[in-house]
Amino acid sequence: MIPLSYYVVVSTLMFVIGLVGVLVRRNFLIILYSIELMLNAANINLVAFSHYLSSMVGQVLSLFVITIAAGEAAIGLAIIVVLFRKRATTNVDELNVLKW
Amino acid sequence: MNLTLISPELWMTLLSCVVLSIDFLAPQFSKKGLATLSIIGMALIMLHLVAMTWFGVQGTLFNTMFVLDPLAIFFKIFILFSTILLLLASLDYVDRLPHFQGEYYYLILFTALGMMFMASANDLLSLFITLEFSTFGFYILVAYLREDVKSNEAGIKFFILGVLAAALIAFGISLIYGDTGTILFYEIAKISPKISIGLVIGLLFIFIGIGFKIGAFPFHAWIPDVYQGAPTPVTAYLSIAPKAAALCLSLRIAFATLSDLKPDWVWLIAAISIFSMTYGNITAIAQKNMKRLLAYSGIAQIGNILIGMAAGTKMGSDAVLFYLLTYLFANLGAFVVVIIYSNMTQKDNIDDLSGLNRRSPLMAFAMLLFLLSLAGVPPLAGFVGKVYVFLAAVEQGLYLLVSIGLINVVISFYYYLIVVKKMYAVEPEEMTPISLSIPLRLVLYAGIIGVLWLGIWPKPFIDWSVSATHIFTHLMSQ
Numbered sequence: 270m271i272p273l274s275y276y277v278v279v280s281t282l283m284f285v286i287g288l289v290g291v292l293v294r295r296n297f298l299i300i301l302y303s304i305e306l307m308l309n310a311a312n313i314n315l316v317a318f319s320h321y322l323s324s325m326v327g328q329v330l331s332l333f334v335i336t337i338a339a340g341e342a343a344i345g346l347a348i349i350v351v352l353f354r355k356r357a358t359t360n361v362d363e364l365n366v367l368k369w
Numbered sequence: 370m371n372l373t374l375i376s377p378e379l380w381m382t383l384l385s386c387v388v389l390s391i392d393f394l395a396p397q398f399s400k401k402g403l404a405t406l407s408i409i410g411m412a413l414i415m416l417h418l419v420a421m422t423w424f425g426v427q428g429t430l431f432n433t434m435f436v437l438d439p440l441a442i443f444f445k446i447f448i449l450f451s452t453i454l455l456l457l458a459s460l461d462y463v464d465r466l467p468h469f470q471g472e473y474y475y476l477i478l479f480t481a482l483g484m485m486f487m488a489s490a491n492d493l494l495s496l497f498i499t500l501e502f503s504t505f506g507f508y509i510l511v512a513y514l515r516e517d518v519k520s521n522e523a524g525i526k527f528f529i530l531g532v533l534a535a536a537l538i539a540f541g542i543s544l545i546y547g548d549t550g551t552i553l554f555y556e557i558a559k560i561s562p563k564i565s566i567g568l569v570i571g572l573l574f575i576f577i578g579i580g581f582k583i584g585a586f587p588f589h590a591w592i593p594d595v596y597q598g599a600p601t602p603v604t605a606y607l608s609i610a611p612k613a614a615a616l617c618l619s620l621r622i623a624f625a626t627l628s629d630l631k632p633d634w635v636w637l638i639a640a641i642s643i644f645s646m647t648y649g650n651i652t653a654i655a656q657k658n659m660k661r662l663l664a665y666s667g668i669a670q671i672g673n674i675l676i677g678m679a680a681g682t683k684m685g686s687d688a689v690l691f692y693l694l695t696y697l698f699a700n701l702g703a704f705v706v707v708i709i710y711s712n713m714t715q716k717d718n719i720d721d722l723s724g725l726n727r728r729s730p731l732m733a734f735a736m737l738l739f740l741l742s743l744a745g746v747p748p749l750a751g752f753v754g755k756v757y758v759f760l761a762a763v764e765q766g767l768y769l770l771v772s773i774g775l776i777n778v779v780i781s782f783y784y785y786l787i788v789v790k791k792m793y794a795v796e797p798e799e800m801t802p803i804s805l806s807i808p809l810r811l812v813l814y815a816g817i818i819g820v821l822w823l824g825i826w827p828k829p830f831i832d833w834s835v836s837a838t839h840i841f842t843h844l845m846s847q
């Protein structure tokens with residue numbers, strides 16, 4: 270049986286990789302993937318805890334997280350498409366109309 | 370299962386679905402009619418909530434996931450009232466949208482529904498879902514002007530930071546769940562005196578996520594850009610309703626769930642409050658755009674509200690609720706003036722407001738009252754709100770926080786008064802009077818009445834805030 274700490278280490282690593290991706294990468298799509306990675310890190314945690322605590326709550330939670338991640342991807346891609354039609358770029362650094 | 374508790378939300382769901390279906394099935398139905406339908410519907414739901422307060426309906430549903438208590442009812446009425454005023458204010462604006470006029474009303478109703486649920490969220494799962502539920506609508510609303518580069522840019526910035534906050538909250542929830550084995554607030558409250566590393570990190574993540582939603586200092590980066598780029602009515606909405614709903618959640622978490630750990634979170638909230646006030650006020654001085662100025666002033670106002678939270682007493686929570694009421698009238702009113710003005714001229718710089726008094730004395734006078742109320746001049750609403758918040762903090766001996774707050778009040782006078790000076794003392798470039806439509810007049814009058822009433826005779830509203838927070842009676846200071 271795999272100890273719980275293995276799961277937590279993997280999920281923390283995934284979370285950190287996602288966070289660094291959001292902060293470092295400059296492409297919308299990759300930022301979106303990185304955020305999905307962070308959400309899935311939470312899912313791994315939830316399912317692992319749910320197994321070790323023998324409670325179903327964690328699995329239910331993770332289903333909701335997946336649903337919300339899907340909704341986010343739909344809205345995010347729609348906004349990106351609108352922006353791409355107008356500006357023909359996917360680089361966040363080129364979004365500099367609004368600044369003080 | 371007592372479905373009466375959730376009936377306002379059920380009616381609201383029905384209303385938004387009806388609005389969407391009419392718009393979809395009968396495209397020839399006038400969009401003004403849709404707006405009227407939504408406003409009447411929401412007014413009825415508000416009456417329903419008032420009746421529920423009257424009969425003292427309260428309780429929990431779905432294994433305490435959903436709670437209906439006076440606090441939730443207060444915030445639901447608050448959200449519905451601001452939504453009604455906002456729909457009145459956006460009638461003219463929507464008329465000039467090139468596309469998707471009906472969907473605008475539907476999305477506003479749906480975000481309002483999300484925020485009503487948020488006021489009742491009572492465990493970590495409903496916290497996560499309702500936060501996302503209400504933000505989804507806002508992602509679309511902020512990016513609503515498809516052909517406008519600014520709106521697109523604001524949309525993508527809001528989206529990335531909003532989703533990042535959601536991911537942090539999800540991870541935080543997973544850690545709290547792993548540490549305590551539960552996601553229910555009242556069970557966490559039982560465990561919380563035994564604080565552990567997982568719980569601390571998890572709560573910090575949730576704290577950051579809520580900080581994003583209310584736009585407090587280290588998490589404020591999206592606010593100015595999104596406020597400037599979004600359609601002005603959406604900005605007005607974004608500056609009030611989601612902040613109130615997120616504050617309701619943070620009151621529930623900090624005051625009810627974590628009340629035993631008060632010494633551990635008070636300094637954190639006090640620090641955020643100090644930085645929000647100082648940063649917001651100082652940066653606001655340099656602004657040229659009215660919406661950006663109101664954005665920074667909003668960050669500073671959140672700092673003021675957090676003074677009440679930092680007090681951590683029953684009186685502190687009363688002060689937070691009352692301050693939100695004063696903020697609703699003053700801030701929404703100020704935004705309505707900007708909406709009217711930018712409808713007319715397509716411009717929203719501070720300089721463009723020059724000589725407003727010559728063009729529309731009513732608008733200039735209303736703006737004067739709203740800005741002075743935001744600054745906290747007696748006898749207007751903002752003054753009573755600020756005094757209340759400061760008193761709550763003084764009672765707890767937070768003198769440093771209060772003195773920084775007072776210094777910030779003085780700083781804020783400067784930039785509010787610059788706008789007033791431009792409106793009254795500078796000659797306008799063109800003299801054509803600005804005509805106001807009836808709904809916009811209504812909103813302006815509502816704002817003026819609210820600002821004066823809450824300033825001159827605040828007692829009924831203070832009583833309402835006090836009775837709404839009776840679940841925090843255990844924090845009553847001796």
